[in-house]
Amino acid sequence: MQPGNNGKAMNILGKIRNFIRRGHGDAKHRDGERLDSLTRRCDCFRRLLSANHAALDVMSDMGDALSGLRPVDMNYVRSGCVSAVASVGRMVKALRSMAPEQYDALSPQLRAIAERIDALIHVKADTIEHGPMILPLRDVAHRPDLAGPKTATLMQAGEELDLYVPDGFVFTPDAFREFMDHGLRDEIERLSMTAEADDLAGLYTLSSRIAQKVQATPLPPKLHRQLRDMLESRPPGRYAVRSSALNEDKAGTSFAGQYRSVLNVGPEGVADAYREVVASAFSATAMSYRRNLGQRDDQTVMCVACMEMIDAEVGGVMYTRDPLAREPSLLQVHAVPGLPASIVDGTCTPDTWSVDTGTMTVAHSHAADKRSMRRCMNGEGTCVELLRPEHGRKPCLRTRTVLLLARTGVRLEQHFKSPQDVEWAVTDDKIVILQCRPLEIRTQDRTGEQEVSTGAVIQGGTTASPGAAAGPPHVVRGKVDLLDMPEGAVLLTDQAHPEWAVVLSKTAAIVAEHGSTAGHLANVAREFNVPALFGAPDAVNKLKEYSSVTVDASRCAVYPGTRAHLLAPASDTPPLMAKSPVMRCLRAAMNHIIPLNLTDAASPEFSPAHCETLHDITRFCHEMGVSEMVNATHGLPGNAARRLVTDVPTRYWVIDMGGGMDPSRGRTVTLDQIRSKPMLALWQGMTAKPWQGPPPPTPGGFLSVIMEASATPGLAPGAANDMGGRNFLLIGSHYCNLQSRYGFHFSTVEGHAGPFPDENYAYLQFKGGGASPDRRKMRAEMVRGILSRKGFLATAKGDAVFARMENESAQRILNGLKVLGHIVMHTRQLDMDMNAPQDAQRHEQRLLSEIRDILASPAPGPDHASGQREQIP
Structure with a gap:
């Protein structure tokens, strides 16, 4: 169940309590207590399942991020880790509520894992003694640790080569730390963690909020006094207030144009200019640049140089x-x-x-x-x-x-x-x-170069960054044009402004009417291997009407359409993020999150003491939660858990949580007594098509099952294990929860379909199988694809599938439950037949065809319910 559905769950619980209060006498009192206990456990179990889904969802996404194929930043890493810990914490709380005191040992294990993760995702406080916060430039010639590489290198050049360089002073890292510790550091982390900055609009919003906080924060008194003393000791003049971050001006990560410089500033404006430069460390362009290179925001330390302003001729x-x-x-x-x-x-x-x-x-x-x-x-x-x-x-x-x-x-x-x-x-x-900084030389492979093609729309300009690429042209005249820039577009612009670098990660190429190889945007384009052609007159008017253009920046030409022969083959270079600081942090944190050590529930080591990762705790909580639910049904009064009777024997027990079935007494219930539309929809999906039984075993599939059962004896057919026994349907008038185990498979389906769309949802967790992991994974991916096509938000991780549909009309949810019913019943044992991708495609097409037939059948209802003459486990 999703977090937003707790209100409806409480309504269901209220109905149950009202039902319990109708009882009287000792027997009824005992029955009421048992029902009340089951009700509480059901509520806790729903919360456990919701938290389990959230935890596995974030773990899955973080696992995908480990590929390094998409840019992530420390906000993503911190948010993911916090979400994972919080979700697992909710699972622990729910399980402990199901059986007080029995699982208390989980809490210290979770706390220990969380502390190890926290030590990785937060920069440790300095333990060294701090020095001056402002120093004369002449004192930092060989101290990049005090002034940043940009300023230290410049001062070194002036001192050792007797060159003219500006005089002035510098705000050291200690000034930055003092300023950030003046209430800013925690506030910036809070803003970053709560912001929705996955897209450019969100990034601009976050940047604006941080800038407002930085510029509204006064300098700490100690820093203010040192600045005042430094300015009073110098002759009056104007300053160029320039960034000089500790991570700036290094080969491959120049940060060219990403940070702010404020020119021609009077002494009274230095404090404001300092805040402006510090705020630029959190500009959208700077944050995007760090994200794309995998640099840590929390390790950015901004030194700021205040240099004599040179009024250049x-x-x-x-x-x-x-x-x-x-x-x-x-x-x-x-x-x-x-x-x-x-x-x-x-x-x-x-x-x-x-x-x-x-x-x-x-x-x-x-x-x-x-x-x-x-x-x-x-x-x-x-x-x-x-x-x-x-x-x-x-x-x-x-x-x-x-x-x-x-x-x-x-x-x-x-x-x-x-x-x-x-x-x-x-x-x-x-x-x-x-300024002087290392210049990175970008060589280009000219082997097999073609001659310039005919029909160029533009011929001329300057190669700012070599290479060729094709895409739809997109005109950028201001920041607002960046917000709707398509992935893989060619950026057309008048001026090659450094702020356009914020979209380089999705830009195929750049064509600018002005600019040169010496501009900041050219520097960054070369770092990101984005072809760029600058100094191309009237480029915007010439290219903007084409649906696609090919930019050959190396030969200073642009052609209409896609010229495939000019485009380089796909590169085999490692992903940009692969060895970055952010990726190293994510990888280290995931060592405490995703490995699964608790694989055998029958082992003596399947206990809280052996939970070494968050995944271990989720596995333990889920297994114990299911066990607690099974135990909760033992000794219930006869009319609490009633066996479902159809034309053939079944192993389904139905527990009415209020309004789900006719109020008749007895130990069994028939389908025509069911009043829960979600259950009837689910049952219709399960039974509308006869199950054909397991597919004919191929030698590979049969051997896969034998090997898997040998490795896990509890999975062997007929062996005593925790995957057999009863399947429970918890139902209400608008609610249904199915906990089922079919052989090697475990499924949870839950749905609510009432009159209010914002309370409605359908949810599936499906995992297991008897074949080898690669076959189960192929089956899971097939199921994910089917559910995605049917309107579910679905993910697959290993052999597990998680899917949900939310905030829809009751009819949409009922149709969704039909789909889920068909999936859980008719994909059993298909993993044995997953020998190749074409097998998955064949089964996918068959299942989609069957689902179309089911959805075209009449809506479920009490009058429509009937047993199907087929074997239902």
Whole structure:
């Protein structure tokens, strides 16, 4: 039963209690007590089954996530672990309520497992002594642990190579921890755990809520005093407040453009700018980037550098090598008038120079048509200023300055022993280095390359990220356009804005009218292996009407339709998430969740003391819950559990929980006395088609059953085991619960079909079988497919199937119960015949045909009920 159905269950229980109160005398009093006890156990058992379904559902989803084929973040891991522990906790509580004191040993076992999981999913508090929260930049040249790699590397370059770098100060990791511990850390985790951030709209909502909390939180007093003292010790000026997270600017995880920089900030605005940069650690783009790379949110530590603001005359980005490895000996310089922000945010196509570092000569250059520049305002902030056409078309750097930049780039590469991505500014004839970080070189396989195809809609532009891909074009002009972007679409845009990276995980390719290989979006596209073509004039108008286009970014061409010969074969590279920190955490947590050690209910070790994982506890609780329900029926008064009598003998006992059958006395009940429509619908599904018996055994299927029975003697036909005995139907006027064991199979079906759709549901748990695990798994997947096609939300895990239908009309639920009845009766022993996928397909088509016939038959009701002349176990 689902959690939302407790209200209806309580109505049923109330009817039972009213029924019990009608009794009088000692015998009736004892009978009433027994019925009351059974009623309580039924209620507890329903809660146990509901929690069991929830626990196995979340375990199944987390198990699928272990494949690394889809991005997950720490919010997913923490939420999954908490949901699993909570669901198993509800199972333990329900079982303990069924038999007080008998299962108390489960609680400490659950607590111990939960503590082990909690130690993995939460970052441990620091035990080291904290240091200064704000330091001068000159003190952090070799301390990435105090300033982040971005700032420490820049200061090292200035100190050891005698380069001009900005002066200033930095907020250290201790400042971030002090700020987060000022009530923010717990609040952010609470917001993240309760948010529905599986889609982009939810991610934007979560990001906005976190940003509001961060920006509304004052600096802790100690941090505020240190900031005030630092600002008072420095001459007045403006600052560039830049992110410098501990996980930023590393090879393969550059976080290019994912965090915020606030430019031209006065001393009085530094505190607000600091909060803004910290909040950017939880922006939708940053959270999406970490999720797609498997980085842990809770291990993000944001240092923030406050650097002297350089009011650049010309600014830009220099790559000391070609990032696409096409011209290995050439260094690239990208430049724009004013601040370099116009390059990195993709709003401007820059002038470019390629310099041969062997001869230190310009190999080739290109002057772009630059229409605007970004500059500092007289007060705070920056603005965009339009350029006159004659100025915008001129190169913004002289050759002498380009070569001076190239020599500086060579020195940086040699010093740090790797290619470098360098942000720089020119002011007062002086080159100032603003940033240097490792540059990752993305080589591309050119073997078997085709010549450029004819019929290109676009030919030209710049390869920002190599490769080719096809998909429907989707125009993005703002964030709202990202929300409805289809999976596998080609992103068309005017400006290559870094914020578009939030949808890279589902983007086939990017085509932008402006931008360059030096922009932040280009960096991230290369990291995610998404083909990107930038600087393609009028691309949006040229491509937006096509239903599909092929982007060949390597050859700077876009074609209508899908050109399959241009597309690379599917890659065999490991999933992006496979070795990530988040995946390592998930894998470690799942070691305490999913392994099943309690496999033999007859073993002396089948006890709380041997429950080592959450799955062990679910297995134990479910087995003991069924046992308690069976025990609860012994010694009941004659009219409590009544054997169902049809034209042939059955092993079904019916317990009326109020209004489910005619109020007649006796030890048996016939179908025409049943008034529970859910039971009649279920029975109709079970009996409308004669069961043909087990399929003719193939040698492999028969041998599979023999081997399985040998491995588990309790499963052998005729052996004493817990899988035989009675099958119970608990019924009410609108309710039915079937607990049945057929040979090697165990099923639970439950349904409620009343006048209020929000109370209605149908639920199935089906597992077991006598054949080998691979055959049972194939059968389970076949059942899952059938139920999914019939409107159920269904999952399969191993040989188990879980399915539910909720909040539907009574007729829809009754039809669903017909389907479930047919499934539990007519899929028995089919696992013996699952030799190959075509066997599953054959049985699936037969079962679907039979279900169509059943659903077309008259609705169940007391007048329609009749016994079927077939053997029903």
